Amino acid sequence: MTRATLAVRHELIGLLGVVERNAYLVKRYAIWEVTWFVWTVANTLTIVFIAKGVQAAGGSLDVKRETTVLLIGAVIWSYLGILFEILTQTVGWERWEGTIEYTFMAPLSRAVHLLGMGAFAVVYGLLRTALLFGAIASFFSLQLDRADFWSAFVVLAVASISFLGVGVMTAVFPLISPEKGTQLGFIAQGMLLVVSGVYYSVSVLPGWMQAIAKISPATYALRGIRHAILDGYGVGALWGDIWPLLVIGAVSIPLGFLVFHRGEIYAKRHGMLKRSG
């Protein structure tokens, strides 16, 4: 094997190590995973029942369609939550356990380390999201007669690239603030979704928020997935939402690595990698 091949092999094995470690953690915290899933179901139901509630209060709306719109918003919220949480754990959880120094002194490039976390987050997030969608769907009559689930999956997969870029940026917060950094990930998640039409159309937002919505990957993800599920749009018809996601992904991933790198340098300069708590 050439030196370059060996280096690539080494990094790939390292990437698998990151995925393997997270799989062990899911296995070891299985009860907590179930508990958290039940909470997510309950939380999602509180949102999705709103459509029926509006009708019961005398409002006039297409309940089936609005319930589906709300469900998609809630499911994407949950998916983003999983991605951001796992990526933020890159630092937060490891600092708590005290393993962060061992991970950061291993000969594994930071990009591969973060990509490994991202790969696990996407696979795990997609599984959880599919389960959540199925669980909530059993409570309601949804507008799924024209749904193109494959196209919805493609949009979500492409959007995940951009989400990972943003997630990597948020992962740096616990490096800078061990106490409050993890919560900042949730703030980023909320900020991203509030401007992106998570439960409503972007058109109802003030002008300045609509301007921000244009650079949010969640805007295109939510719109594309809703078109795929509600209106049966295929991948070709969704290109208008897919290409902005590819562009945002191409910018956000390297930007995320750069932000994390700067955060790591800062932490190493100030001796902030050691265990706290």
Next chain:
Amino acid sequence: MSAVEVHNLRKEFNRGGLRRTRRRTIAVDDVSFEIARGECISILGRNGSGKSTLVRILSTLILPDGGEARIFGHDVVAEGAAVRRLVNRVSVEASFFKKMSPVENLSYAARFYGIGLRETRERIPEILDRVGFPRSRRDSRMEQLSRGTQQKVSLARALLTSPVLLLLDEPTTGLDPRSKLEVQEFIQDIREAHDTTILLCTHDMREAEILSERIGILEQGRLLHLAPVGELLADFGADSVEEVFLSATGRSVEDDWEETEQLEVTS
């Protein structure tokens, strides 16, 4: 080429938020030394003397403010990736994912060093045997193991990656006498069986004397002396390393003084 070359190394930390209240703490102050390949040296110092900061700089976890440190010729700042392939560390805290088993913790750690699945499966039981880890506990959660047993896993993790430089930062602190002895014997075994260079930071004089060729004294971030035990004893006209430490620093190693009060300088 020396295994470790440290020249005029310096590290200070700023503590406190506001500029007016910010305090400067000098952790490593103009430290210089070399370690030959295969040599073991001990650095003695009290809590807060700068031992851990020194180890963290050598393992690329802290960036120095001045001077330079090279591991087998590689600069720890400019060639961090190359250094990380050569070094591993055992610290006072056996840091692991506590819900995971020793085998799971070792398995993913090996992967970070590019060790494949088959090789890991072969090496983990072999190394756990060598450190005297009981076979019946291999699938227990780390949190169910005693401190001494966890520290054995910590040694196994370091050894699994075949480091040419092993940084031991108080590896026996807090262990019961039996576990302490086992860990010390294991360190001696590593030295005899491999060409591993060892930097041992400790405040256990006896441990330093048993395990190393040269002993250094680190006080307030400054390396006061580094010499073979016999030379130290002769220079200070002392009968024991403890006496040498007392003469060199004016304090006993157990005297856990408030380092920050002494070192902080208002900037």
